[in-house]
Amino acid sequence: MLIRRLFVTRPGDEGLPGPQRRHAMLVMVLGTLMSVLDNGIVNIALPTLASELAVSESRAVWITNIYQLVCAALLLGFAALSRLVGRRRLYLGGLALFVVASLCCALSRSFEWLVASRMLQGVGAAAMLSIGPSMYRLIFPSRLLGSAIGMGALVVAFGIAFGPSLGGIILHFASWPWLFAINVPLGLLALVLGLRALPGEPAQSHGFDxxxxxxxxxxxxxxxxxxxxxxxxxxxxxxxxxxxxxxxxxxxxxxxxxxxxAPLVPLGMFRQARFSIAATVSLLAFVAQGIAFVGLPFMFQTVMGASPLEAALLFTPWPMALMLVGPLSGRLADRFNPTLISSLGLMIFLLGMSSLATLTADADALAIGWRAVLCGVGYGLFQAPNNREMIGSVTLAHSANASGVLASVRTFGQALGTASVGLMLALPAASLTHALWLGCVSVVAALALSVWRIPLARVRA
The missing domain is CATH 1.10.287 (Helix Hairpins)
Known part of the structure; x- marks a missing residue:
């Protein structure tokens, strides 16, 4: 029912007609799923990659971190560049580069080669991710924006849920290069569909900063x-x-x-308190998520002695809960104050993160599972409403820039979270538990700011 209503056209709707929305959405789903699968597959495999490439665990973290860091560093530039070359060209170019870089990763024979290939992957992903949210703004009418973003969250959750499991299965039956080779056929399929489905737009004449x-x-x-x-x-x-x-x-x-x-980021956007607060809250929440998504696979495998496949199964309740809650939260955000919903989600997310930080080495699957479900439910309630608040609080003319900021704070937040795990692994007096508690501190800051903005959003909505 939720999926069907996204493609029903009403009089006065902006965006694409219903049938065209369906094809464009399919391209966005494939592109998003590919990039998210890649992260999930690699995160669960970091301990294995550290062992097979003969590097320390703290150095192996950079296989993930360099990808996220390059993405974060280039997102603002690509969002502005899209006005010159057009979003369709930029998205398809980034997709093609991502496919080539995935093949380079699969052919890597050293840690340095793999990191360099991951950097190239990050460039391609940045080109796609920088304009993803603004594409939803073009494809769907404003009355369905929250639901569309919720569907995007569902795709992300599915990729996160399937990614670790797929990574564990691949490592169980094949060697690590296949972790990256899986992107090649999926990327080629998305590229072929994108050439046919994504709408073009005229390039704008102003310059690039x-x-x-x-x-x-x-x-x-x-x-x-x-x-x-x-x-x-x-x-x-x-x-x-x-x-x-x-x-x-x-x-x-x-x-x-x-x-x-022609500024890269029109600073006038940040005069909108709703936009700037939503961006800050998103950054803090993604720092915590980045810590958990990298720290937990290490904890499950190096502290609790789980295999890669077992670690993937232990992690799965989090994204599965997110997958169920994400679309519902997006629909609620179209009808109610999104800041209230996202604040409730952060409260539940904090309960889950703090309970994960209390895990002991002998914890069983049930003890891990209910904690992971709490995190997934909380993050599912938070993400889509907060994204809607951020994208919906700026004008359509600034939607591409807002999209770049959203993707930047998300990717940079995850990179900071990943770097924090590397820091904890490298410091002799710290541990993965300390990293999880650091994530809790980040969620507390996000929650305080999110609760403070609730009356502001109610007045200005």
Whole structure:
């Protein structure tokens, strides 16, 4: 019923007609599913990759982190670039690059080669993810925006749920290069469908802020590199220089955006309190999710002694619960105050995260399962309403920029969470439990800010 109503056209609807919506949505589903499957497959395989590539666990984290970091660093630039080249061209180009990079990952024979290939994958994923939410704004009318985003959350949840299980199955029957080769046929199918289904749009004539793009890359990547160096024992300027450079680039980036003829990020968007608060809440929540999604596979396999397949099954209740709750929360966000729903979700998510942090090495599957379900239900209630609040609070003209910001805070938050796990694994006095508690602190901050904005959203909705 929910899926059917997405493709029913009413008089006065914006976006595409019903039949065209169906084809465009299928392309978006395939592209999103491919990128999410990739993350889930790799996360569950990190302990195996660390062993087979003869690197430490804290270094192996960079197989995931470099992908997320490159995505985060390029999302703002690609979102602005889409106005020049058109969203269809950018999406299909990113999809093609992702397929090629996946093949390079499968052919990798060293840790360095694999990390370089993952960087290339990150570039392709950034091109697709930077405009994903704004594509929903173009495809669907505003009355269905929350439901469409909820369906997107369902696709993400399915990919997360199936990704770890698929990764465990592949490692059980085949070697690790097949973890990446699985993307090639799926990506080619999405590319063929995209060439036929995605609508074109005329390129706009204004320029591109190359200076701002370079500053954004250095700004977003410097902080995570600083965390990694500190976690590996760096001291003095070698540890703090990336952070200082990142801070300087942040100042210069804001200065540049105020003066650029075609700014990468129109700062006027952030004068909308609903938009800026939703972006901050999203960043904090994704930091916690990034910590959990990387930390839990390590905990299940290295602390509790589970196999990759067993670890995947232990992790599955979280995304399965998210998959069930996500579409419902998106529909509720179309009818009620989305900030109230997302705040409730963060409360439940906090209960789940804090209960996971209390797990012991002898915990059984039931003890892990109900905690994971709490996290999935909470995150499912939070994500779609918060995304709707963020995308729906700006004008259609700024939707591509808002999409880039949304994708940036999501990917950068996950990268920070992943880097935090690497930091905890590298520090002798820290542990994976400490990483989970750090995630709880991030959720507390997100919840406090989300509760504070509830009256604001009710007045301005």
């Amino acid at each position: 190359w200076t701002g793009a370079v500053l954004s890359v250095v700004m977003l990547s410097g902080f995570v590199f600083s965390l990694d160096h500190i976690g590996h024992g760096a001291r003095g300027m070698s540890a703090w220089l990336p952070l200082l450079i990142s801070t300087l680039c942040l100042v210069l980036f804001v200065w540049r955006q105020r003066r650029a003829a």
